[in-house]
Structure formats: C-alpha cells, structure tokens
Amino acid sequence: GQNIDQPTEMTATEGAIVQINCTYQTSGFNGLFWYQQHAGEAPTFLSYNVLDGLEEKGRFSSFLSRSKGYSYLLLKELQMKDSASYLCAVRDQDYKLSFGAGTTVTVRA
C-alpha cells in the first residue's frame, strides 16, 4: 500500500512564502504530482516531478528527493486566491495515483 503524509493546515500572510512538505512510501515510483483544490471544486494540476531537484513555475516551485521520499511545494508572493487545499499525489509502479489527505492553506491579509 501507499503512505503519503502532509500537514493538515497552514496559515500565512499575503505576500509571504509557504512551504508544504510531503513524505511518501510507495510500491514503485513513477512521479509525484501537486494539485490545488478550492473548496467544493475539482483539483487542478500544479506540478510534476520525477527526477530529483527543483521545478519552478512562476510563483510555484516543487522539489523532489527520491532517496528521502520527500517533496515540497513552495508558494511565493502569496495571494488571497491561493487559499485552497494542496494535494500531494504519487504515481506507483502500476501508474495509479495515491493521494495525501491535503494541506489547507489559509492566506490572511
């Protein structure tokens, strides 16, 4: 089975930086995804990592260390619209995705 852990909640101020950590233990590894989900809506794709290192996309960056089973999503210059749940998901050897419970980020003015 899969085990994916991420913090339940985080709070930060508008304009600040927040880092959401994700640790995982899976049977096989075919990449790690981050999704954003606003309350009551569909998850939307943010990033994909399969090799070690940092992937940067505008205000969002994602890091992966396969040897440590660890990833983080970095959100810079936080805006109110970034208040959402952030889901870490790992693709296993059978190409199925397993999701963490999600981290709810609240951005305060």
Added chain:
Amino acid sequence: DGGITQSPKYLFRKEGQNVTLSCEQNLNHDAMYWYRQDPGQGLRLIYYSQIVNDFQKGDIAEGYSVSREKKESFPLTVTSAQKNPTAFYLCASSISGTSGSETQYFGPGTRLLVL
C-alpha cells in the same frame, strides 16, 4: 471547449436505492477514473478504465459498479451495498493511463447525500 462533465452536482439517495453518477469527457482520453473524497482523507480510487469495455477495481470498489461502453462515458453506480455513500465523487481522465508523466484532469464533482 474540451473537458470533463459530471452530473448531477448534488444527488440524494434513499435507503436501499441504487443511484448512478454520470461522467463524460470530450478530451479523447483512453483512461478514466472514479475517486471518492471524504473530509480529512485523500482521494481514494474506486474504479478505473484504460480502454473501452474494460475496467479494474481500485482500492475501495465494494458497493460500487461501473461500465465503459463508450470512450467518452464512464458512469458510476452506487449500490445499496455501499453502507456509507455520503461523499464527494470525482471523475478524472488521462491520455492513456500508462505513462508516468501524464496528468489526470478532473471533473467538477458530484456530492452524494443520503436521506
């Protein structure tokens, strides 16, 4: 516009009743998936299909059934055997289901409530 549609947005089920959730995509994707989302838990895979007329059980298939008669459509039936059906149900699709890098795209979801 290409995308995934789910209907209805809200669905109410009575005791002992089967209900069917609709999922349609016009992205020409081969693979389709059904997930269940409960508060405080991650998305859990119910069923998935990588080709028409074939589907596989996910981690929590008991009490659910699916069909894949057309590439565009992957309806999910919640049967009376599912004793705790109240949840947010998400349908997703991806190009093939056999590539590490491909993204899954999600529909807007159906919220199922038991009367």
